[in-house]
Amino acid sequence: MKETPLSNCEREFVLLALREKKRLDGRQTYDYRKVKIAFGTEYGCCVVELGKTRVLAQVSCELVSPKPGRPSEGVLFFNLELSPMASPGFEPGRQSEMAIEMNRLLERCLRSSRCVDTESLCVISGEKVWHVRTDIHALNHDGNIMDAAVIAANAALAHFRRPDVTVQGEEVTLYSVKDRDPVPLTIHHMPLTTTFSFFHEGSRLLVDPTRLEERVMEGRLLVAMNKHRELCALQASGGIRLLQDQVLRCSQVSSVKVLELTEIIQRALQNDVQARKEGRCCGFAESLPVQRVTVACAHEATVNNEEALRRANEVVKFAEEPADVEQPVCHRGPHTAQVGDGLVNSWLVVDDEPKSEEEALDGGDLEGVKVENEEVEELSDDSVIILETHNRVPRVVQLSDGSEEDEVMILSGKDLMNVSNKGCTKKANNSDDVMEVMVTKTKKPRKRNK
């Protein structure tokens, strides 16, 4: 399914807010969203939540024959799935360009940087090695899937335990999980990524963009680092033009962030180890909050509205006093009253006589007519007509239809009596006190016959 296009006003709003250094969720420029890591009951299963972005990683292994060029090294394989579950914009089936780019980035960041020791995965050189496969599924896309995926992959690999193997000569014994405790993988370091998004032609940058910010951004810089300040991968792409010192500054920011994230992952791993030792139940069921109507409810963010209040107070202080609302109420008829005098109105005039029926909604296609004992109903767009149903002074009024070609003049009822000729016009009398009749001379034919 094609993604719904982003409206211009949303885009403008985000860009304008960024110009004033404000993010929509109240974060600072270099702040990450809240990171939550939960492990499953099986070893190697991990769910990471970065704000609302949710990613699941699962590590599994099997014995295979090694690659021909590297007989004594194990194989690491990473696969990131972007399914329509994460966002309706993702297509099922063939991987889109974005998915391939992310997969390649994952491979470069985790495999080429040698974070897992592949030589320790060798069982028999040239014949049997461990093939460790990490599958990462995006469960919800709210921006920055890449960072969440890398955190999940690292945590899952650190959490994973492979079955123990002993080799005696030519004999290989593979112990099942029940016989011997499974063995963790040898992890040298944890490369973690920081995504920077650029706006306003590279002058503003943000860390950890949300979905909306991602759609508006001009370009992205991904810095993968470990806590020893070694860059594992760098990728600047998407159409920005950066200067060198921007890249250097981003790498400095990234080193700080990576330290924090590594801390969080280590703490989560330790908690899990503790929980398993104590025999407490662990797994996803525990980490999902119950007692809530919806699991994915938004967290409250404090909004700083001091400036808004201050500005509002200023406006109120210097604003003019509202005009005095005391206006004379003039009762003009049984169902009609007039408040204030107003301007020259183009609506119908209400006489003080009783039994006047009024009909609203009418259009001005009528010529001035004398109506006797008849009700005339005309429906057209912008004028109101009064109908009279008795042989009084004809008070059928047709109102100006707004056309500027017509001369509008105001006549009193007596004038109408004297006027035999419909086309007679007089100078308009713009007095405000009595407005009884307005006759416009139009050439438009009447819509309905009487």
Add this chain to the structure above:
Amino acid sequence: MAGMELLSDQGYRVDGRRASELRRVQCRLGVLGHADGSALFQLGNTRALAVVSGPHEIRGSKSKALHDRAVVNCQYSMATFSTTERKRRPHGDRKSIEMSLHLRQTFETAILTQLFPRSQIDIFVQILQSDGGNYCACVNAATMALVDAGIPLQDYVCACSVGFVDETPLVDVCYAEEAAGGPVMAVALLPRSEQVAFLSLDSRLHEDHLSGVMKAATVACRDLHAVLSRIVKETLQEATAGE
């Protein structure tokens, strides 16, 4: 390859270059008659052929058309005979798609796409001989092909790869140096404004060395720009003199 010294004590690399030397650059514009623009670019033993077609109407689905700019479409492929061992899948595998994506992102910044709304510019690059620095050869070849096609560019896009061995940045790595596994950074630069159009780093590099590596890359790209503009001027002179 293990055990081979990438940088000797006297400062010579495996192919006898110094640390800051580029390989020999050769380039020819207009090698294919039927295309709007074409160029054959050779960087040492790496050869890339780029063909540019456009700007023309969007082929295929009209829904991809952008109302305010041109769509840049890149395809990268390696000839099966380009590597020492015959390549099974010339295009369609992950690395090729990633490379095509990188090329597209690089050129979307450099081409003045606002001048051609609702149209498409195609760039096809083929690696005929691969000896390290594939991405850089592709970018340089594509730049020359765009110049040959007459498509307005913000600036030349010059790309260079830099490795890092023994605390020294090695400019323009060849295949042996790439395969050794050290960090390799590929940089595509717009030389006049020194803005980075594309940057990608593989393998581990300590943060302290980052600025040194980037500086070496910038200098190399500027040298490459001098060579490329000289080639373009000579081609133009030949073309006008011949008429």
